[in-house]
Amino acid sequence: MVAVSRRRALVLVLLLAALRRRSRRRSRWWVHPLNQRRAQQGDFYRLVAELGLDPQRHLQYFRMTAEQMDELLSLIGPELTRQSTNYRAAIEPKQRLAVGLRYLASGGSLVSLASSYRLGHSTVANSVHMVCAAIEKIMMDRILPIPTEDMWKEVAKGFWKKWNFPNCLGAIGGKHVTIQAPPLSRSQSFNYKKTFSRVLLALVDADCRFLVIQVGDFGRTSGGGVFAGSHLGRGMEDGTLHVPPCTSLPGAAHLGDVPYAMVGDTAFPLKTYLMRPYPRQNLNHQKRVFNYRLSRARMVVENAFGILASRWRIFHKNINLHPQHVDTLVVAACILHNFLVNPTDNQRMLNEAEQLGLQMAPVGNMGGNRPSTAAWNIRESFSTFFSSAEGSVSWQDRMV
Known part of the structure; x- marks a missing residue:
């Protein structure tokens, strides 16, 4: 009986060790290694931060001024906010907005944006969809109201x-x-x-x-x-x-x-x-x-x-x-x-x-x-x- 109990305990220990290794593998790849240095090498933290100091280049890059971008963020920011999890931090609303605007302004591919911003391809695609949907939802009635007789x-x-x-x-x-x-x-x-x-x-x-x-x-x-x-x-x-x-x-x-x-x-x-x-x-x-x-x-x-x-x-x-x-x-x-x-x-x-x-x-x-x-x-x-x-x-x- 003692031998059986020891074998069961050993099996349980090995099973727990395997589960820990699997969990570590999953968490290690939840954020791709190339994207783990996002804060050091991603365009949002390097280039976009520098563009704030150069109004003309900010306008060329995003096709709007920094002030206009901040105003836009104040309107749709809540729609771009997501909760962080135990596995990874949520992408900031301003970074999602930056990705969405750059996609519109440059006409570049989602893959190139993912590489330059150190984000996953699905994250970039979702950011573009979220930004466009938020603009339509929040700003449609304000910017494109139904015309009235006085407006005509x-x-x-x-x-x-x-x-x-x-x-x-x-x-x-x-x-x-x-x-x-x-x-x-x-x-x-x-x-x-x-x-x-x-x-x-x-x-x-x-x-x-x-x-x-x-x-x-x-x-x-x-x-x-x-x-x-x-x-x-x-x-x-x-x-x-x-x-x-x-x-x-x-x-x-x-x-x-x-x-x-x-x-x-x-x-x-x-x-x-x-x-x-x-x-x-x-x-x-x-x-x-x-x-x-x-x-x-x-x-x-x-x-x-x-x-x-x-x-x-x-x-x-x-x-x-x-x-x-x-x-x-x-x-x-x-x-x-x-x-x-x-x-x-x-x-x-x-x-x-x-x-x-x-x-x-x-x-x-x-x-x-x-x-x-x-x-x-x-x-x-x-x-x-x-x-x-x-x-x-x-x-x-x-x-x-």
């Missing part, structure tokens, strides 16, 4: 003052956001550029700020098709978006009341609430003037996309994330665009985009479009106004 009127004032287009609710456009081919991807994501993409539809005010965005349509969908199925398109069609009632154009009451309308290119349909150019064939002078004035106002949305892509270089890469995460990333980037955009800096960002050839692919045309007589008549009213004494501008004849 302010937008229209801005377009008349800056771009000489009255009764304008904004400039609308769409761009492709290229992605890696998702698993079991279907042909709907394959666009005319022979790449896989998601579509970003946006309505923009006179200062290049996003008013309404929609993300997530398949890449092969046309601009008009995306618009028709969007909340914006359905709301405009149903009259449920608090658009102000028709009013006369400035100084031209004799032309009658004219609806407020958006401006878009030929990818969009002609509607009573959406003006597009005249077809290019056999245009008289008045119609060429209208096309010029509409194009001048519509370029605001192209400028907004240019600034977005100039700031966030991720839009010039094939984003290797799940499509659902891509949609969240695009929404977050648009929110940050509004958070950061400054009319005094817009031209600098546009010049940078032009120098580097940073352009997003436009969505394709809708195809056939049979506008109503009312839509034709409203476009004629705008056209007549732009060639009248009340609505013309001194340089328009030289431009057409």
Whole structure:
């Protein structure tokens, strides 16, 4: 009996020793050896700390100032906070934010970020997802509120003052956001550029700020098709978006009341609430003037996309994330665009985009479009106004 008891005790001791060795192996590899010197060699503790002393380089690296980054952290920091465990300390909210912003700003890979920040690949991916989701959750209603009647009127004032287009609710456009081919991807994501993409539809005010965005349509969908199925398109069609009632154009009451309308290119349909150019064939002078004035106002949305892509270089890469995460990333980037955009800096960002050839692919045309007589008549009213004494501008004849 004594021998049996000793053998049982010996087996128990050996079992406990094996469990201790296994536990040590697990804890030793819970943080990879290359990442155990994160505080000494990781970019967050070395480079990012130094960038705080150089405002210009901080702006180039994160595409925002240190003060703007701190303000952003104060808003979304609680959403990035996680509890430490017995095995490892939680990543600080500011480091998660730094990783997320650098991913947007550089367009680099998750693997390269993991190496430079001395973090695990899954930690970097989770940080990017957390930052984008937190921005959408916390800042969406504040930065991209649902437009009210007063907001629409302010937008229209801005377009008349800056771009000489009255009764304008904004400039609308769409761009492709290229992605890696998702698993079991279907042909709907394959666009005319022979790449896989998601579509970003946006309505923009006179200062290049996003008013309404929609993300997530398949890449092969046309601009008009995306618009028709969007909340914006359905709301405009149903009259449920608090658009102000028709009013006369400035100084031209004799032309009658004219609806407020958006401006878009030929990818969009002609509607009573959406003006597009005249077809290019056999245009008289008045119609060429209208096309010029509409194009001048519509370029605001192209400028907004240019600034977005100039700031966030991720839009010039094939984003290797799940499509659902891509949609969240695009929404977050648009929110940050509004958070950061400054009319005094817009031209600098546009010049940078032009120098580097940073352009997003436009969505394709809708195809056939049979506008109503009312839509034709409203476009004629705008056209007549732009060639009248009340609505013309001194340089328009030289431009057409």
